[in-house]
Every structure is written in C-alpha cells, then in structure tokens.
Amino acid sequence: MSIEVLNESGEVPSPVPEQELADLGRHVLDQLRVHPQAELTITLVDEETMAALHVQWMDLPGPTDVMSFPMDELRPGHDGEESVAGMLGDVVLCPSVARRQAQEAGHAAGDELLLLTTHGILHLLGFDHAEPEQKREMFDLQRTLLLTFLAQRGRSTSAADDDSVARRA
Incomplete structure (x- = not known):
C-alpha cells in the first residue's frame, strides 16, 4: 500500500506527525480491505490553497477543513x-482550519486532523452523508476506525466521539 503524506501547509511541525497520518491511512484501508497496492495521497495545505480548491471544485467561498478527490x-x-x-485518490487537509474547529470543540488539533483524515478517506471510498441513513x-x-486506531496506539480522543464533522456537514 502506498500512502504519501505531503506537508505543504507551511506548518512545521505539523499538528500530526506525517508518519501518524500515513499509519492512520494504512489502518483505515486495511480495515476496509482495500487492495494492498492501492495508492493514497494526504496533503496538508494552507488556507489560501484550500480556499482556491474549495471555490474551484465546490463553488463555495473560503477555506474548508478537508476535501477528497477520488481517482x-x-x-x-x-x-x-x-x-x-488502483489509485484511491487525494485527501487534502487544512491544519489551520482544523485547529480552529478543534478549539471550538474542545479537543486537540491533532485529533481533529486524524478525524478529518478518516472522514476524507471514507469519502474516497464512496461513503457520503447526504441522507440520514448514509450519515449514520x-x-x-468513522468513529470505529478512529477509535480502533488510537486504541492500538494506547491513546484515546474526544474527537472521535464528538461528531464535530457531523455538525459542520
């Protein structure tokens, strides 16, 4: 499985180490039995870049937290x-937006990025939350995948139980 993490956000160090994002991606793809030769890219970008992507692909102004580009x-x-x-696609994250959301929700920015990464990968795999049943x-x-990943690392997070993405969706 090829998972590439690119930090183009200008934030050094990133709120989540690049290796942890790659490990999370591998965990999610393994748990969902995605082919071991699948390719995934996770890119962290600044607000200006995310705002441009948001307008270009969603016709919505301003930066957002996560976008998924399936291939x-x-x-x-x-x-x-x-x-x-095959090529799964790209998950694009904006750490500065995630940081603000984490502060509002009362958890760590790193936990928010892990949640958003999981959310983005699920979108790449065809999951959606437009309808109540799909959302549930x-x-x-998303919660199960994130909690099992963190449990394997001896960690927990309030972000997984927070539904902060659900409130914004």
Whole structure:
C-alpha cells in the first residue's frame, strides 16, 4: 500500500506527525480491505490553497477543513475479498482550519486532523452523508476506525466521539 503524506501547509511541525497520518491511512484501508497496492495521497495545505480548491471544485467561498478527490473510484472489499488495485485518490487537509474547529470543540488539533483524515478517506471510498441513513453509517464507521486506531496506539480522543464533522456537514 502506498500512502504519501505531503506537508505543504507551511506548518512545521505539523499538528500530526506525517508518519501518524500515513499509519492512520494504512489502518483505515486495511480495515476496509482495500487492495494492498492501492495508492493514497494526504496533503496538508494552507488556507489560501484550500480556499482556491474549495471555490474551484465546490463553488463555495473560503477555506474548508478537508476535501477528497477520488481517482479510480475504489470501494471497500466485501465478503473476505479485497477491492481492486488502483489509485484511491487525494485527501487534502487544512491544519489551520482544523485547529480552529478543534478549539471550538474542545479537543486537540491533532485529533481533529486524524478525524478529518478518516472522514476524507471514507469519502474516497464512496461513503457520503447526504441522507440520514448514509450519515449514520459513515459517522459510525468513522468513529470505529478512529477509535480502533488510537486504541492500538494506547491513546484515546474526544474527537472521535464528538461528531464535530457531523455538525459542520
């Protein structure tokens, strides 16, 4: 599995170490039985870059926290089978927006970025939250994936139980 993390945000160090973002991506893709040769890029950008992407792709002003750009429309594996190999796509995060959201929600900026990364990967895999049933499924899975990742590392986070993404969606 190829997961590349690029910090183009200008924030050094990043609120979440690049290796932790890659490890989280690997955890999510493994848990959802995505083909081991799938490729994923996670990019951290500044607010100006995110605002430009937000206008270009969503026709909405200002920066947002996370955007997902699927490539080969890969889906999770089912019934013990992996999905097909290919380019999953790109998750783009804006750490400064995540930091503000984390402060409002009362948790760490790093935890918010982990939550947003999980959220972005799920969008790449075809999950959505436009309808109530879809939202419940996506956010329950998001919570489970993040909590199991953190438990493996001996950590916990209030961000996983916070539904802060749900309030903004």
